[in-house]
Amino acid sequence: xxxxxxxxxxxxxxxxxxxxxxxxxxxxxxxxxxxxxxxxxxxxxxxxxxxxxxxxxxxxxxxxxxxxxxxxxxxxxxxxxxxxxxxxxxxxxxxxxxxxxxxxxxxxxxxx
Amino acid sequence: xxxxxxxxxxxxxxxxxxxxxxxxxxxxxxxxxxxxxxxxxxxxxxxxxxxxxxxxxxxxxxxxxxxxxxxxxxxxxxxxxxxxxxxxxxxxxxxxxxxxxxxxxxxxxxxxxx
Numbered sequence: 001x002x003x004x005x006x007x008x009x010x011x012x013x014x015x016x017x018x019x020x021x022x023x024x025x026x027x028x029x030x031x032x033x034x035x036x037x038x039x040x041x042x043x044x045x046x047x048x049x050x051x052x053x054x055x056x057x058x059x060x061x062x063x064x065x066x067x068x069x070x071x072x073x074x075x076x077x078x079x080x081x082x083x084x085x086x087x088x089x090x091x092x093x094x095x096x097x098x099x100x101x102x103x104x105x106x107x108x109x110x111x112x
Numbered sequence: 113x114x115x116x117x118x119x120x121x122x123x124x125x126x127x128x129x130x131x132x133x134x135x136x137x138x139x140x141x142x143x144x145x146x147x148x149x150x151x152x153x154x155x156x157x158x159x160x161x162x163x164x165x166x167x168x169x170x171x172x173x174x175x176x177x178x179x180x181x182x183x184x185x186x187x188x189x190x191x192x193x194x195x196x197x198x199x200x201x202x203x204x205x206x207x208x209x210x211x212x213x214x215x216x217x218x219x220x221x222x223x224x225x226x
Contacts, residue, residue: 029211030211030212031211031212033214040200040220040222041219041220042116042118042202042204042217042218042219042220043155043202043204043215043217044217045214045215045216048214088154088155090215091211092210092211092212092213093211098210098211099157099160099209099210099211100210100211100213100215101211102147102154102155103154104153104154105153105154107152
């Protein structure tokens with residue numbers, strides 16, 4: 001079952017620009033996580049934001065969460081060609097024992 | 113050097129053949145997962161195991177089987193009943209089960225049909 005939906009599906013920007021990806025979900029959540037996947041590789045966890053948090057930073061990453069709109073955004077500042085990858089949001093529902101559910105991902109291309 | 117390993121990196125299957133994908137972790141994690149990823153798509157859950165000697169079907173378990181005899185190992189068998197097995201298979205683990213956990217992924221196995 002699909003919980004998170006990313007928008008846009010694909011994003012192409014120039015090096016140095018900021019990249020913003022959005023994730024919408026349907027049910028009440030305990031947390032929302034962002035993962036990155038380089039082509040042909042496994043996913044790597046980037047950041048987790050809990051339902052009682054509104055914003056979180058990690059290096060050049062900034063994640064926001066709006067539980068009233070059931071949406072999150074991932075901002076990558078001063079992008080680099082090495083940021084080219086697919087980015088997935090994953091939601092952990094509020095119900096304990098529920099699983100982590102991944103979205104379809106946003107393909108980010110950063111042109112040098 | 114802790115982490116999750118998957119082997120082989122590429123696997124070729126002939127018609128009617130069963131193949132087994134290996135997944136090993138030395139993170140001492142209780143929970144392990146198998147996902148299937150088709151080109152340009154997200155992850156679909158095949159099977160998961162919350163603890164050793166236990167496993168549960170995910171969303172697309174038909175044509176697949178697993179075992180969890182050791183905490184470190186969670187092999188996936190793609191049986192001949194899986195009619196469209198060509199995909200990228202990802203194994204993951206987490207300290208415990210559930211949506212509150214961060215998952216750690218292996219590098220993946222790409223399965224191709226001859």
